[in-house]
Amino acid sequence: xxxxxxxxxxxxxxxxxxxxxxxxxxxxxxxxxxxxxxxxxxxxxxxxxxxxxxxxxxxxxxxxxxxxxxxxxxxxxxxxxxxxxxxxxxxxxxxxxxxxxxxxxxxxxxxxxxxxxxxxxxxxxxxxxxxxxxxxxxxxxxxxxxxxxxxxxxxxxxxxxxxxxxxxxxxxxxxxxxxxxxxxxxxxxxxxxxxxxxxxxxxxxxxxxxxxxxxxxxxxxxxxxxxxxxxxxxxxxxxxxxxxxxxxxxxxxxxxxxxxxxxxxxxxxxxxxxxxxxxxx
Numbered sequence: 237x238x239x240x241x242x243x244x245x246x247x248x249x250x251x252x253x254x255x256x257x258x259x260x261x262x263x264x265x266x267x268x269x270x271x272x273x274x275x276x277x278x279x280x281x282x283x284x285x286x287x288x289x290x291x292x293x294x295x296x297x298x299x300x301x302x303x304x305x306x307x308x309x310x311x312x313x314x315x316x317x318x319x320x321x322x323x324x325x326x327x328x329x330x331x332x333x334x335x336x337x338x339x340x341x342x343x344x345x346x347x348x349x350x351x352x353x354x355x356x357x358x359x360x361x362x363x364x365x366x367x368x369x370x371x372x373x374x375x376x377x378x379x380x381x382x383x384x385x386x387x388x389x390x391x392x393x394x395x396x397x398x399x400x401x402x403x404x405x406x407x408x409x410x411x412x413x414x415x416x417x418x419x420x421x422x423x424x425x426x427x428x429x430x431x432x433x434x435x436x437x438x439x440x441x442x443x444x445x446x447x448x449x450x451x452x453x454x455x456x457x458x459x460x461x462x463x464x465x466x467x468x469x470x471x472x473x474x475x476x477x478x479x480x481x482x483x484x485x486x487x488x489x490x491x492x493x494x495x496x497x498x499x500x501x502x503x504x505x506x507x508x509x510x511x512x513x514x515x516x517x
Contacts, residue, residue, distance in 0.1 A: 255363060257347055264346035264370045268339050268379045273332035275380050284311075285382050286334040289319035293328065314423040315384045334382040341390040342379035346370045348393040356400055384425040391421035395432035399439075406449035415456040422460070433460070 255263070277283040288301040288308060300307050301316055318337035323329045349369040354362030369375060378386040395417035401410035414436065421429025433456075440451050 254359070257350065260350050260363065260366045260370075261343055261347055264343045264366070265339075267370050268342050268376060272335060272339055272380060273330070275331070275335070277331070277334070277382065282382060284308075285315045285319055285384070286329045288313065288316035289323060289334070290329045292316060292320040293323060311384065312423045312426060314420070315382070315387055318387070319382065335380055338381060338383065338386040339379045341386040342375050344390045345375060345386070345393050348390065348397055352393065352397040352400055355397070355404060388421045388424040388429050391417045391424055391429060392432055395421060396435070399432060399436050402436075402449050402451075403447070411450070411452040411456060412459070415452075415459040419460055430460070 275282075277286060284303070287303055291301045291303070292298055295302070298313075298317060298320070301313055302308060315337060319329060319334050322336045323333040326333060346366050346369045350362040350366035352362075353365035375386070375389070378389065395414055398410045398413035398417060401408065402414060414432065418430055418432045421432070423429070436451055440447065
């Protein structure tokens, strides 16, 4: 004889079912955390931000990190800051600390997807959306890379969630989060992070004849401009030299020449450095 629906409901309540945000975050972390530090950073793209974070720890200059002694300003430094912050208690950047910010951003994306679908539809839809997000190959792959993609995805998702809340509760303060998270996405990877603002503007124009909510463009643009201005001021001492894109960065045991994309030697040291000197690049 099958248990009644009331019995199942009481049992589910005792074990926390249906799952709430805490269970969703735990499940997402368990899935995304599989072999989190197993990847070896062999290319320039993968090693760039760990190298920047190691330079921050070595020199203590958080505003002007360097690669090969040259200031790096091709990408915003937010990910390098987060890697340095996670690595600071250990005194150095490792394969694990280098990807913790990306993994945390991926888990945050799962939770934000749940919150967005819950507010737009219902809690059950939110749980299904979170399940889809947690099992997406692209999100899982980005969570294991020391690249800003996962961080920007989380910030964009948060900004879109705030946009949805703006439409549902026009008198609230969600617009601050909308522009604030867009600014975080910008600091993660650049102009691509402003995608939520473009979506908000487009949706606002399409619904301008009957919408009850406001984009708060004047204060919102002020928030974005202040974040952009702070980034510009941090790079005011930029030199004329740029980080060569073709120079490969590997582990300290690597002996690859500039421009090589061969895999580094096995782990022999816990510290990071670039494989090419100033003269080689």
